[in-house]
Each structure stands twice: as C-alpha cells, then as structure tokens.
Amino acid sequence: MPDYIAPRRDMNFVLNEVLKIEESYSGFEYYQDKVSAELFNQYLDVAADFCQNEILPLNAVGDRQGCSLKDGVVTTPDGFKAAYDKYVELGFPSLTAREEFGGQGLPNLLRTAIQEMTTACNWAWGMYPSLSHGAMRTINHHGTEQQKQIYLPKLISGQWTGTMCLTEAQAGSDLGQVRTKAVPNENGSYAISGEKIFISAGDHDLAENIVHIVLARLPNAPAGTRGISLFIVPKFNVDAEGNKADRNNVICSSLEHKMGIHGNATCVLNFDAARGYLIGPEHKGLLCMFTFMNAARLSTATQGLAISEASYQGALAYAKDRLALRALGGAQFPEKAADPIIVHPAVRSMLLTQKAFAEGGRILTYLIAHWVDVAGVTQDAAEKKKIEDLLALLTPIAKAFLTEMGVECSKHGMQVFGGHGYISEHGMEQLARDMRIACLYEGTTEIQAIDLLGRKILKSDGVLLNNFTGMIEHFIAEHQNQTGIQPMLSKLSELLAEWKSLTDFVAEKAKTNPDETGAASVDYLYFSGYVTLAYVWAKAAQVAQSQIAAGSTDEFYQAKLATAQFYYSKLLNRTKTHAANILEGGEVVFSLDPEAFKFD
Amino acid sequence: MPDYIAPRRDMNFVLNEVLKIEESYSGFEYYQDKVSAELFNQYLDVAADFCQNEILPLNAVGDRQGCSLKDGVVTTPDGFKAAYDKYVELGFPSLTAREEFGGQGLPNLLRTAIQEMTTACNWAWGMYPSLSHGAMRTINHHGTEQQKQIYLPKLISGQWTGTMCLTEAQAGSDLGQVRTKAVPNENGSYAISGEKIFISAGDHDLAENIVHIVLARLPNAPAGTRGISLFIVPKFNVDAEGNKADRNNVICSSLEHKMGIHGNATCVLNFDAARGYLIGPEHKGLLCMFTFMNAARLSTATQGLAISEASYQGALAYAKDRLALRALGGAQFPEKAADPIIVHPAVRSMLLTQKAFAEGGRILTYLIAHWVDVAGVTQDAAEKKKIEDLLALLTPIAKAFLTEMGVECSKHGMQVFGGHGYISEHGMEQLARDMRIACLYEGTTEIQAIDLLGRKILKSDGVLLNNFTGMIEHFIAEHQNQTGIQPMLSKLSELLAEWKSLTDFVAEKAKTNPDETGAASVDYLYFSGYVTLAYVWAKAAQVAQSQIAAGSTDEFYQAKLATAQFYYSKLLNRTKTHAANILEGGEVVFSLDPEAFKFD
Structure with a gap:
C-alpha cells in the first residue's frame, strides 16, 4: 500500500x-x-x-x-x-x-x-x-416515529449497521423488474421473500445487527417501477424496546468474487418469508429510494476524488524517488545514477493530471456537500429550490465524471510505477481495482449520462442548466477585473456558451428522434464534467491569485495556480472531442442493426 | 470466462x-x-x-x-x-x-x-x-553456429522454452543501470551473478529445460548502455550433444503477485555464478536485444487487438441477452420484460468502439506482420529499406496505441455488463486485469511515445513519417474516384496534412527546448495512432465498398462500412484534443518545480 x-x-x-x-x-x-x-x-x-x-x-x-x-x-x-x-x-x-x-x-x-x-x-x-x-x-x-425510535439510535451509535437491498439478478439499472415479494402478515408486518444480489456490507461480523432496507412488491402491485414498496428487514428481529431478538429469515447464501473491494462483503441475500415492515407509502418505494440514491451517488463521487488523491500521492512519491534515464535537455541530477523520473514531461503530465482531478474533485464534492447542508436548513424557499436544482443537475455529473476520472488517475498511478505498478505489493493496482466499481454501482456512467441529459437537462427545458450557468456567469462577472485570471474566465465564458449551444443542438435533434438523446448522452456528460471542473478550478485560481496579489509567498498558491493553468491548457481540450461527437449526431450509432453486430 | x-x-x-x-x-x-x-x-x-x-x-x-x-x-x-x-x-x-x-x-x-x-x-x-x-x-x-545447433532444435520443437532476462529492480526502462555481472571462466563460459525481476515464464513445469537470454556486464565494461552484453544461461546445463545435463545455478527465488496474468509465472531469478555463454559481440548486448524487443512489441500490439476482440464478443453476447429498460423511442421488443440493452445508444456506442478497435487493430497488426515477412526475404534493397522504415515507425505506434485501446475496450466490456462486469465469474474483469500489463511491459506507453517522436520522427528529420504518409497518399490517389468512400479519403488527407504540420510544430519547439519533445510525445503518439488506424479502416472500407458495388449482398460488407463510418465520425474526433494539446506546447508541464508537487 x-x-x-x-x-x-x-x-x-x-x-x-x-x-x-x-x-x-x-x-x-x-x-x-x-x-x-x-x-x-x-x-x-x-x-x-x-x-x-x-x-x-x-x-x-x-x-x-x-x-x-x-x-x-x-x-x-x-x-x-x-x-x-x-x-x-x-x-x-x-x-x-x-x-x-x-x-x-x-x-x-x-x-x-x-x-x-x-x-x-x-x-x-x-x-x-x-x-x-x-x-x-x-x-x-x-419512517414512522416508532420506526425511528426503534432503529435510529442503534444505527446512529454504530451498534448496528444498515444496507440497501435493491438489485436482483434480473433487475439492476432497471429496478422495475424487481420480483421480491412482500405478503402481509396478520400483525401488520410483511413476509418478504426473494433473492437480492450485490448487497454491499450485506452480512458481516462488525456489528450486532444489520438493518436491511429492501425493495419488494406487495400482492397485486402494479407492474414496473410504480409497484415497488420499501421495507425494513432486520437481520435479527427487534423487540418493542428496540433490542435484538431472534434471527430473521434472511441469510447470506454466497459472497461474490470481485475485481476489487475484497474486504467488503458483497452478498447474495436470501429472504425466506423474512419479517419486514413497510416504510413509506405503498408502491412508492422507488421514490423514497431516491433520497438514499442521490446521497449514495454523491458519496461515490467522493470515492472518485479520494482515489485520485491516493494514486497521486503514491505516484508522486515514486516519481521523486525512482531513477531512470536522463532529462532530454541533459542530466538534472548528475550526481545520481540517473534522474528521478519526475523530470520527464510525460511523467509530470500524469502527476499534474492526477493533481488537477483530485484537487478539482475535492472542491466540487465539498461544494455539493455544502449545498446539501444548506438545502436541509434554509428557510428561504427560493434558495432551497435553487440549491435543489443545482443538486439535481450536479449529482449525475459529479458521480459519473469524478469516478471516471478516478479510474483514469488510478491508471496513471500504475503507469508512473512502470512494471512495478502491476505488482500487488506496491498497492497501486489495488487502487485501480477498487476504483473500478464506482463507474458501475449506484448507476453506471451511462445511466448517469441519460439521467443528466434526458431527465435533468432536456426535461427541465434548460432551466436546471441555466440555473447553474447563471451562477457561473455571476462568478465571472464578479471577478472579471482580477489580474491574472482573465484568460481562464474568458475560456470559461466560451465554454458556457458552447454548453448551451450543444444543449440546443441535441434538444432539436431529440424532437424527431428520442434516441439522439441516448447517442449524445455520454459525450454530453463528459463535456459537462469538464466545464463543471473548469468552474471550480477558476474559483480556486481566483482565491490563489488574490493571495499572491496580496503578497503571500506561500508556494501552495503558486502550485494551485499552475495546476489550474494545466487544467485549462491541457485537460479542457478534451471538450473538443466531446463537442465534435455531439455535433456528429447519432446516425452512425443507429446505422448497424443489432443482428448485424457479429463476429463469426 | x-x-x-x-x-x-x-x-x-x-x-x-x-x-x-x-x-x-x-x-x-x-x-x-x-x-x-x-x-x-x-x-x-x-x-x-x-x-x-x-x-x-x-x-x-x-x-x-x-x-x-x-x-x-x-x-x-x-x-x-x-x-x-x-x-x-x-x-x-x-x-x-x-x-x-x-x-x-x-x-x-x-x-x-x-x-x-x-x-x-x-x-x-x-x-x-x-x-x-x-x-x-x-x-x-x-548466436554462433554451435549455439544454434545446441539450442535451436529443442526450442523450435517446443521441448524447451526460453525467456528474456532484462529487468532488474533498479533497471527497467533504463537498462543502462543493469548490474548483473558476467565473469569469464577458464573454459570460455562465464559466471553470471545477479538478480533479475519480472521474468515472464521465468520458471515453470511445462518444458524440460528453459533457455534464459540474460543482459549482464563483463568486467571493466563501460558504464551505461554501451557496456551490456548478452548471455545464454540454461536452467539445466547442456552437454556438447545438446542434451540436458546438471542443474545450473539459476533459481526462482519468488513469484510476483500481480493484478492479472496470474497463470503466467513472473519470476525473480537469482543467478549465482550460473554458467552462461556470450552471444553476440561484447558490450553490444542492448543492440542485439532490439531484434527481440521489436518483435516483442509487435506481439504485444497483437495482445491489444486480441483483448479488444474478446471483450467485444463477451459484451455483445450480453448486450443481446440482457433485458433492461425500454428504448427511448418506445419498446422495441414489447413481448419481452424489457428491451435487450443493445437497443440503447450508449451501449451500442461501446460495442462499436470495441468492434472498430478490434477489427482495425487486426488489419494493422496483420499488415505489420506481413511487412516483417517481406523484409526478411526481399532481395530488393530499396524495398527492404522502405519496409524497415515503416516497421521502425509503426512498432511504437502499434504497441502503445493498440494496447491502450485494448485497455479501453476491456473497460467497455465490463461497463456493458454493469455490476456483473465487476464479478469474476463473468470473466470480463479478468480481461481488463490481464490487458493492463500490456501498457507497462516491453516499454511503457510513455517510452513508446518518446521512441516514436524522439528517435523515429525527429531524429530521422521526417523521413520515416514521409515514407508512411507517402504510402497513404498513394492509396488515396489510387482510390479517389471510388464512389462511397470519398468523404473518408478526404478526411484522411486532412489528417495527414495535420500530422505533418504538428510534427513541424514540435520539431521547431524542440530546437530550443528538448523537453518539448517529451511534453508532446504522448499526445503525438495518440494522434499518430488514430491516423494510422484511419488508414487501415479506409483500406477496409475500400474493399467492402468495392464488393458492395460489385453486387455483393453479404451483410458483412455493410457492417464493415458502418464500422468504418463510426470510426471516422466518432473515434477520429479524439485527434482534436491531442492536436490542441500539442499546440499548447509544454510550458504548463514545466511550470511547477518537482519540489512544488506536494500534498501535505
């Protein structure tokens, strides 16, 4: 490690x-x-x-x-x-x-x-x-007041832990296919029966009880997503005083073997008429689930930034220590057997990329977490609405973009180590394997992309987008006279205009063919991610530049500005590819019939 | 699997x-x-x-x-x-x-x-x-005639296997740091002592003997790369008749734990005055090594294409079978519980990307293999030179580009499987783990990039590049009147012009700062890779289009054209980012001093 x-x-x-x-x-x-x-x-x-x-x-x-x-x-x-x-x-x-x-x-x-x-x-x-x-x-x-009284204190103290049981073998991205059944018992509880898979922390020996939140169908529930309800199913039944009682009929029937996160138990859970309690209204389980889902997505975004940072730290230490070859312009450490590899521009570019995504991702996730706090307490209805709109827009962006960038950074981390990056003892390959789950769970990157472009952008008719770009425009206007950051601000301005025009382009295309939304979605998500990170990097640069202008000699601010500059000069160029792909439209994606995809 | x-x-x-x-x-x-x-x-x-x-x-x-x-x-x-x-x-x-x-x-x-x-x-x-x-x-x-007589027949029959022992703990990309020693014995053999790491197939139970080819230094050898010689060191000594004799002093002291390729023994080999035989001239070992190295790099390129294909096949089967959600334009398989995910454009784009890299990679590696054959037998000195120049240019491109694309394709393969992609039993994550070594061994992507731009392009003053682009221009001229492929050919033409102009740009910058070569190298490599694949896809399209024009109704040709179109419309747009990055120059990469990279 x-x-x-x-x-x-x-x-x-x-x-x-x-x-x-x-x-x-x-x-x-x-x-x-x-x-x-x-x-x-x-x-x-x-x-x-x-x-x-x-x-x-x-x-x-x-x-x-x-x-x-x-x-x-x-x-x-x-x-x-x-x-x-x-x-x-x-x-x-x-x-x-x-x-x-x-x-x-x-x-x-x-x-x-x-x-x-x-x-x-x-x-x-x-x-x-x-x-x-x-x-x-x-x-x-x-939950009801009683449910809160029974379950919350021990979950909050950590004496018990919890899980979210959504996925079934045939129902992942498409939860409408959930089959687990909930049959009413006479005492107001339900008998829950079915098999859930991919249940993280689904069973373990860390806590004395586990509280499962389970998606299941009531008898005669409507088909699809509108017939799913939510249930509390504890591993051990709980008596009226909230104490652990006898074992409930939910067992872990197997553990998945996975690419990474080996230390976490990913369980197949079998519910065999397990005792459960309805939480929230009947058939509205999926809606209730979104409360959790959005939080989980933001938490996954944080995982992306965390591994960007960890792989940066690992790679940086190695790049300063490992000696190989000489700088192209001549030996920089002639007293050593070779130069440390940090002198090589290709290595340094990878480090700067990791640094830019880790630090930019930090600002973005912290900013979002701050908004979640404000949305929870503000008495100002307009402010609350504005922030909730920001969160709706930024949740899929932060989740998908920061996890994909985490995967990229963990790849750079291995690459800086050369062959040693592939060897387990150095820990860099574990970071890459662990990181990889985050583009899959809590909604894949492709699911986030369609959520962003379809549900958030197009369905709101641009309102959510304008809410965010308006905020960025306000920031630009506020600081447009600040020396040293104008090139960034004008680049950011251009990108906002391009973002809107790409949105209009897709909206127009989607009118005649809804599949155009799907075809544009992933490129649109990346484009949005790069612009969003450009915004937070401009904020960071603005602060750093102010400090320098005020006379600070802390090299932290210089490094911050240089990293912002790198982000703007090198990483933002990736928007060109995504914009061009969006403007190509989806025709080439649809041109091949499913049956024409073959190889034998 | x-x-x-x-x-x-x-x-x-x-x-x-x-x-x-x-x-x-x-x-x-x-x-x-x-x-x-x-x-x-x-x-x-x-x-x-x-x-x-x-x-x-x-x-x-x-x-x-x-x-x-x-x-x-x-x-x-x-x-x-x-x-x-x-x-x-x-x-x-x-x-x-x-x-x-x-x-x-x-x-x-x-x-x-x-x-x-x-x-x-x-x-x-x-x-x-x-x-x-x-x-x-x-x-x-x-080898000498005697060495050939002794070792080749049993290597060729497969009775024995071989290895290449280059890397040491401190010497990977920088083989000049090799320390293993070769001390002459009285009988003309040498006593080889040192530790080699990352020796693939370094020891195993498949064959009765293993012939190691080892880089080591003779006494008083010059420092660096010009003081390394090459030795044959068999696991079991071999008598004059070429029969296996007593055990030599080379032992596997440990096996590496790795991200993937678990079935291959990656050995630490300890040579303790093991008996070895000089092969090739003294101190010219690294030069001799290049014979092998280039072949190994091309073989690694083939690995990239192979996993692109395997992950495509896995993902395609799953995408046709897995039911989730409905097509945005309405149910396409209303009789099923949901549509197969191949109807979703984001999934289909991933499949097309895999198909484009697998099939394009196949043409490129087969073409190169064919050239290797021709270079080995042609009596025409000019043709031989021309082909050797092509191989020199295309070896780093094929190695780095096709392995990086293999990593991308194996990632798409997992992504199409959603959460199931992370689970070992489906085999998709193994493809991704195995694939990952190929961007590290036989010279990392970054090493290939500097070999391409520094040694091949700039050092030859554009000769190697013009040799290849001339060939492509000839192809374009030859087929410019063929209906249906003109848009591709003119796009290809534009890219050739851009490739040359980017080359001139870097050459000019590098005159005053050699580090500009390093800073541009990775983007330059990708740019070159996309253009190279555009060439082979144009060749494929030209053949397919001719068949269609001649009346063929084989849908294989339609699929080939559609895939070429996808490559040209969507994947080639990635050149825009790489070109823009090259034109930014390296300044932002150098601006941060090594000591300013820190995090605490």
Missing part, C-alpha cells in the same frame, strides 16, 4: 478559503456553534489519525484475505472489526445524524471530508459505515 | 481481401508453396479448435489458481502442462522457425493470427510459448 497523508492543507484551503465555512454556515441557526475552522480541524485531526494509523494498514490485508462465508456466517478480514469498534468509540457514525436520536448534527460537509480519507485509506472498510447512512437517511425521511 | 469464437470471417477478410496473401507472398521464393488461403485455413482451423477447446477453459482456472513456488519448484495451474504438450504435438512452436533446425518456415503473419487467438482465449498461458520466440529469434540472429 502506498503511503497516504491526509491532504490537510488542501482540505483547509477548500473549507476555509473557497467555501469560507465560518461565513457560509453562520446564517443558519441549526449550525450555530457547530461550524468553525477550529472545530473542523479537531475532527479532521482525529479522523486523519484514525485513517492513517488504523485502516490504512488493513487495506492490503483486506484485499488479500477478502471476506469468507462459513456455515452461514460472514467473517471480515483481520482487524476490520477492531477498527470498526474504534470508529464507533470515536463517535463517527453519529456525526451528521439528528441530535434527538443521539446524533451530533454536524454538517455533511465534514462527513464528506472524512469519507475522502477513509476511502483513500481503505475503500472496502469504509463502505461498512457508509452503507449505514443510506439506511439511516431512509428511515429518518420516510 | 465469456465465450469466444475465433473471428474467422474477419481474419480471412484481412488475410485474403485486404492483404491478398496469395498475391502478396507469391513473388518470394522462400514462401513458395507456403502461402495459400487454403493452407492458412487449415492451420487456423486447428489453432482455433485448440484455443477454444483446450486453453479457453483454463483461463479462469489459471487466474484463480495462479502459479506456485515450493522448494524451488514452480508449478503452473491445472491443465497448463497438458495443453502445452498438445500445442507441441500439434507443431505450433516450430511454425515460423527456420527449416534447417526443424522449423516449418511459415510466415509471421500466420503466427500473428494464431497469437491473436491464444491471447484472446488465455493470455497467461499464451505467454509461455510466446516468450520462447524471443529466445529463438535472438539465438538465430546473433
């Missing part, structure tokens, strides 16, 4: 200088006394210490050992339970939960910063506590 | 319709009676049967079991030895070897087509016989 040091300087830059947390949370009563640079620092200190010293050393172990299933019992890798106990003891599970059930009520933003570190240090381990949040959030939003 | 069927129709299209093998080999006496469509078909039938039925079923087994080392003995996965025995029995190791030592003297082209199939079915297994060719080739080119 490569070393990892929590990038505290940059995290603080985003928190205190870009998002200005003390100022931006100060208007909300809920967050009084809960947000300050000092408080965040204290939490982040503890979390960084925990991540670097407790779970980072378990990352390679977890990958090697994986989880095991014997006699119906799932065992996690050595050390995972002790680390989880410590995490609970430190109070992390309750961080953002509501205070009435034992939570600390702190901002999502803080949890996002912490999740960045847990993921960078040990993705597989981090998924256990992370999945619990989905269950907590669902019960909190849609 | 996904099913795989040798794409015989397309292989024959390339062999008989694009390369026209009966015609193009007919002028060479060496290949009289050795090349015909029928003969190739017979060999390919046997090879396809062997690959599909013998080694494909071992691919998942090999991945799961890997190799093991116990008491100094390396054991390959179950079934690997039996399959190797059968391969030897079928006579494949001797296919292209010289007839005087028991070879069949057949074209490299045939072996390339067969290697495509072995790799697609079982990459790890295929490396064992493949590595032998490096050893054979080196001994054949640089």
Whole structure:
C-alpha cells in the first residue's frame, strides 16, 4: 500500500478559503456553534489519525484475505472489526445524524471530508459505515416515529449497521423488474421473500445487527417501477424496546468474487418469508429510494476524488524517488545514477493530471456537500429550490465524471510505477481495482449520462442548466477585473456558451428522434464534467491569485495556480472531442442493426 | 470466462481481401508453396479448435489458481502442462522457425493470427510459448553456429522454452543501470551473478529445460548502455550433444503477485555464478536485444487487438441477452420484460468502439506482420529499406496505441455488463486485469511515445513519417474516384496534412527546448495512432465498398462500412484534443518545480 497523508492543507484551503465555512454556515441557526475552522480541524485531526494509523494498514490485508462465508456466517478480514469498534468509540457514525436520536448534527460537509480519507485509506472498510447512512437517511425521511425510535439510535451509535437491498439478478439499472415479494402478515408486518444480489456490507461480523432496507412488491402491485414498496428487514428481529431478538429469515447464501473491494462483503441475500415492515407509502418505494440514491451517488463521487488523491500521492512519491534515464535537455541530477523520473514531461503530465482531478474533485464534492447542508436548513424557499436544482443537475455529473476520472488517475498511478505498478505489493493496482466499481454501482456512467441529459437537462427545458450557468456567469462577472485570471474566465465564458449551444443542438435533434438523446448522452456528460471542473478550478485560481496579489509567498498558491493553468491548457481540450461527437449526431450509432453486430 | 469464437470471417477478410496473401507472398521464393488461403485455413482451423477447446477453459482456472513456488519448484495451474504438450504435438512452436533446425518456415503473419487467438482465449498461458520466440529469434540472429545447433532444435520443437532476462529492480526502462555481472571462466563460459525481476515464464513445469537470454556486464565494461552484453544461461546445463545435463545455478527465488496474468509465472531469478555463454559481440548486448524487443512489441500490439476482440464478443453476447429498460423511442421488443440493452445508444456506442478497435487493430497488426515477412526475404534493397522504415515507425505506434485501446475496450466490456462486469465469474474483469500489463511491459506507453517522436520522427528529420504518409497518399490517389468512400479519403488527407504540420510544430519547439519533445510525445503518439488506424479502416472500407458495388449482398460488407463510418465520425474526433494539446506546447508541464508537487 502506498503511503497516504491526509491532504490537510488542501482540505483547509477548500473549507476555509473557497467555501469560507465560518461565513457560509453562520446564517443558519441549526449550525450555530457547530461550524468553525477550529472545530473542523479537531475532527479532521482525529479522523486523519484514525485513517492513517488504523485502516490504512488493513487495506492490503483486506484485499488479500477478502471476506469468507462459513456455515452461514460472514467473517471480515483481520482487524476490520477492531477498527470498526474504534470508529464507533470515536463517535463517527453519529456525526451528521439528528441530535434527538443521539446524533451530533454536524454538517455533511465534514462527513464528506472524512469519507475522502477513509476511502483513500481503505475503500472496502469504509463502505461498512457508509452503507449505514443510506439506511439511516431512509428511515429518518420516510419512517414512522416508532420506526425511528426503534432503529435510529442503534444505527446512529454504530451498534448496528444498515444496507440497501435493491438489485436482483434480473433487475439492476432497471429496478422495475424487481420480483421480491412482500405478503402481509396478520400483525401488520410483511413476509418478504426473494433473492437480492450485490448487497454491499450485506452480512458481516462488525456489528450486532444489520438493518436491511429492501425493495419488494406487495400482492397485486402494479407492474414496473410504480409497484415497488420499501421495507425494513432486520437481520435479527427487534423487540418493542428496540433490542435484538431472534434471527430473521434472511441469510447470506454466497459472497461474490470481485475485481476489487475484497474486504467488503458483497452478498447474495436470501429472504425466506423474512419479517419486514413497510416504510413509506405503498408502491412508492422507488421514490423514497431516491433520497438514499442521490446521497449514495454523491458519496461515490467522493470515492472518485479520494482515489485520485491516493494514486497521486503514491505516484508522486515514486516519481521523486525512482531513477531512470536522463532529462532530454541533459542530466538534472548528475550526481545520481540517473534522474528521478519526475523530470520527464510525460511523467509530470500524469502527476499534474492526477493533481488537477483530485484537487478539482475535492472542491466540487465539498461544494455539493455544502449545498446539501444548506438545502436541509434554509428557510428561504427560493434558495432551497435553487440549491435543489443545482443538486439535481450536479449529482449525475459529479458521480459519473469524478469516478471516471478516478479510474483514469488510478491508471496513471500504475503507469508512473512502470512494471512495478502491476505488482500487488506496491498497492497501486489495488487502487485501480477498487476504483473500478464506482463507474458501475449506484448507476453506471451511462445511466448517469441519460439521467443528466434526458431527465435533468432536456426535461427541465434548460432551466436546471441555466440555473447553474447563471451562477457561473455571476462568478465571472464578479471577478472579471482580477489580474491574472482573465484568460481562464474568458475560456470559461466560451465554454458556457458552447454548453448551451450543444444543449440546443441535441434538444432539436431529440424532437424527431428520442434516441439522439441516448447517442449524445455520454459525450454530453463528459463535456459537462469538464466545464463543471473548469468552474471550480477558476474559483480556486481566483482565491490563489488574490493571495499572491496580496503578497503571500506561500508556494501552495503558486502550485494551485499552475495546476489550474494545466487544467485549462491541457485537460479542457478534451471538450473538443466531446463537442465534435455531439455535433456528429447519432446516425452512425443507429446505422448497424443489432443482428448485424457479429463476429463469426 | 465469456465465450469466444475465433473471428474467422474477419481474419480471412484481412488475410485474403485486404492483404491478398496469395498475391502478396507469391513473388518470394522462400514462401513458395507456403502461402495459400487454403493452407492458412487449415492451420487456423486447428489453432482455433485448440484455443477454444483446450486453453479457453483454463483461463479462469489459471487466474484463480495462479502459479506456485515450493522448494524451488514452480508449478503452473491445472491443465497448463497438458495443453502445452498438445500445442507441441500439434507443431505450433516450430511454425515460423527456420527449416534447417526443424522449423516449418511459415510466415509471421500466420503466427500473428494464431497469437491473436491464444491471447484472446488465455493470455497467461499464451505467454509461455510466446516468450520462447524471443529466445529463438535472438539465438538465430546473433548466436554462433554451435549455439544454434545446441539450442535451436529443442526450442523450435517446443521441448524447451526460453525467456528474456532484462529487468532488474533498479533497471527497467533504463537498462543502462543493469548490474548483473558476467565473469569469464577458464573454459570460455562465464559466471553470471545477479538478480533479475519480472521474468515472464521465468520458471515453470511445462518444458524440460528453459533457455534464459540474460543482459549482464563483463568486467571493466563501460558504464551505461554501451557496456551490456548478452548471455545464454540454461536452467539445466547442456552437454556438447545438446542434451540436458546438471542443474545450473539459476533459481526462482519468488513469484510476483500481480493484478492479472496470474497463470503466467513472473519470476525473480537469482543467478549465482550460473554458467552462461556470450552471444553476440561484447558490450553490444542492448543492440542485439532490439531484434527481440521489436518483435516483442509487435506481439504485444497483437495482445491489444486480441483483448479488444474478446471483450467485444463477451459484451455483445450480453448486450443481446440482457433485458433492461425500454428504448427511448418506445419498446422495441414489447413481448419481452424489457428491451435487450443493445437497443440503447450508449451501449451500442461501446460495442462499436470495441468492434472498430478490434477489427482495425487486426488489419494493422496483420499488415505489420506481413511487412516483417517481406523484409526478411526481399532481395530488393530499396524495398527492404522502405519496409524497415515503416516497421521502425509503426512498432511504437502499434504497441502503445493498440494496447491502450485494448485497455479501453476491456473497460467497455465490463461497463456493458454493469455490476456483473465487476464479478469474476463473468470473466470480463479478468480481461481488463490481464490487458493492463500490456501498457507497462516491453516499454511503457510513455517510452513508446518518446521512441516514436524522439528517435523515429525527429531524429530521422521526417523521413520515416514521409515514407508512411507517402504510402497513404498513394492509396488515396489510387482510390479517389471510388464512389462511397470519398468523404473518408478526404478526411484522411486532412489528417495527414495535420500530422505533418504538428510534427513541424514540435520539431521547431524542440530546437530550443528538448523537453518539448517529451511534453508532446504522448499526445503525438495518440494522434499518430488514430491516423494510422484511419488508414487501415479506409483500406477496409475500400474493399467492402468495392464488393458492395460489385453486387455483393453479404451483410458483412455493410457492417464493415458502418464500422468504418463510426470510426471516422466518432473515434477520429479524439485527434482534436491531442492536436490542441500539442499546440499548447509544454510550458504548463514545466511550470511547477518537482519540489512544488506536494500534498501535505
């Protein structure tokens, strides 16, 4: 496993200088006394210490050992339970939960910063506590008062964990095909029967009970997505006082063998008339699920940034240390056997790419997490609507774009190591394998793309897009006289205009052929991702440039500006390809009939 | 493991319709009676049967079991030895070897087509016989008559295998740092001592002896690359009659744990005064090595195409079978629970991308293999020079570009499977893990890029480039009046002009700063790769269009044209990004000092 040091300087830059947390949370009563640079620092200190010293050393172990299933019992890798106990003891599970059930009520933003570190240090381990949040959030939003009383306190304390049971063998992206049945019992509970697959943290030995949130169909439910309801199904039944009772009929029948995240138990769960409780209205399960789904997608975006950072750190250390060949312009370290490979421009470009995606991704995910906080507490209906629209737009962008960039960065990380990148002991290939799941789960990149272009952009008739571009235009106008960043701002302006014109182009095409939306969607998603990251990089550059103009000699700001420059000069050129592909239209994609695709 | 069927129709299209093998080999006496469509078909039938039925079923087994080392003995996965025995029995190791030592003297082209199939079915297994060719080739080119007599017959029969021992812990891309020592013994042999790492097929139980070709330094050798010599070091010493004798002092001290190719033994080899024999002139080992290196790079390019094809086949079968959601324009298979995912444009785009890279890659690698054959036998010095120049230029392009595209295609393969792509039993993730080595070994993508732009393009002052573009221009002129392919030909023309102008741009920049070459190299490599593939796709389109014009109703030709169109409309747009990046120059890459890269 490569070393990892929590990038505290940059995290603080985003928190205190870009998002200005003390100022931006100060208007909300809920967050009084809960947000300050000092408080965040204290939490982040503890979390960084925990991540670097407790779970980072378990990352390679977890990958090697994986989880095991014997006699119906799932065992996690050595050390995972002790680390989880410590995490609970430190109070992390309750961080953002509501205070009435034992939570600390702190901002999502803080949890996002912490999740960045847990993921960078040990993705597989981090998924256990992370999945619990989905269950907590669902019960909190849609549960009855009694359900909250029974389940929330122990989920919040971390004594229990949670899962989300959506997928079945025939129903993944298309949850309308879910077949699991829920038959009413006489006592108001339901008998849940069916098989769920790909259930992350679906069974394990970390906590005394597991609360499954399960999608199933009531008898005579309408077919498709409008006939799915949501149920709470605990691993151990719970008595009226909220104590663990007898074993429920839900068992892990097998564990999947996967490319990565070996330390996390990906379970096939069999429900055999397991006792469950309806949560939310009948047949509205999928709607309720979206509460969780959007949060899960944002959390996945954070995973993308985390691995971009971890692979950057690993590659950077190696690039400074590894000696190979001489700089083309002549030896830069003549006293050494060869120059460190960081002198080679191809290596340096990969490092700058990783740095640009990690740091840009950090600003984007923290900004979104901040908006989630504000949307949750603002009393201003217009502001709430505006932010919810931003979140609707940016969720698929952040999820898909940052995970794809995480895959790219983890590939660069291996590439900087040369052949050593392929060898397990260096840990770079594990980062790449772990990272790869994120473009698949919580909705594939292609599902995010169609959500973005179809449901968010076209269906809102451009309102969601204009809401966001208007905000960026406001930022540009605000800083257009600031020396040193004008070239970036005018490039950003051009991109906004191009974004709108591409949108109009697809909207027009889609009028006569709806498949044009699908054909344009993935390129459109990437285009949107690059522009979105250009916006946050402009924000970072604006802050850094201001500091330099004010006389700061901290080289952090110079490095920030240089990275912004690299992003604008080299990575933004990728928009040219995506724009050109969109303008080609979908005809060449449709021209070959399915039966003409063959090879024998 | 996904099913795989040798794409015989397309292989024959390339062999008989694009390369026209009966015609193009007919002028060479060496290949009289050795090349015909029928003969190739017979060999390919046997090879396809062997690959599909013998080694494909071992691919998942090999991945799961890997190799093991116990008491100094390396054991390959179950079934690997039996399959190797059968391969030897079928006579494949001797296919292209010289007839005087028991070879069949057949074209490299045939072996390339067969290697495509072995790799697609079982990459790890295929490396064992493949590595032998490096050893054979080196001994054949640089060995003494006696060395040939002793080693070649048993390597050619497959009774023994070979390896290439280049890399050491501190010396990978930079072989100038090799430290292994060769001290002369009194009898003319040498005592070889040192540690080599990453030795593929370095030890195993498939063959009775292994012939290592080892880079080492003689006493008082000059430092760096000009002081390295090449040695033959057999695992078991060999007596004067060429029979296996006592064990030599070379042992496998450990096996690497890797991301993929688990079935191939990647060894750390310790040479402790092992008996070795100088091959080729003193201190010229690296030069001799290039004979092997270029062949290995071309063989790696074939691996890229093979996995593009295998992942295409896997994804295609799944996309036709898997039901999820409805086409945006309305249900296309209303009688089914949902539409097969091949109706979704995003899925279809991924399939077309895989198809375009697999089929385009096939033409390119077969074309190169054909040129290797011609260069080996032509009596026409000008033709030989021209072809050697083409090979010099296209080797880094084919190696780097086709392996990177193989990585991309294997990623699409997983993506089409959604979450199931991450699960080992489907085999798609193994393809991605196995594929990943190819951008690292035999010179990383970045090493190929600098070889292309620095050594091949700029150092030849454009001669190598003009040689190739001249050939393409000739092709364009020849077919410019053919209906239906003009838009492709004029696009190709434009790209050639752009390629040259980008080359001039970098050449000019590099005059004042040699690092500009490095900064442009990777984008330049990709640009070159896309144009090169555009050339071979134009060739394919030209043939297909001619058949259609002549009245053929074979839908193969329609599919070929549609795929060419997709390549030209969608994939070629990627050149826009690479061109723009080159024109940005390297300044933003150099602007950050190595010490300013940090994160804490």
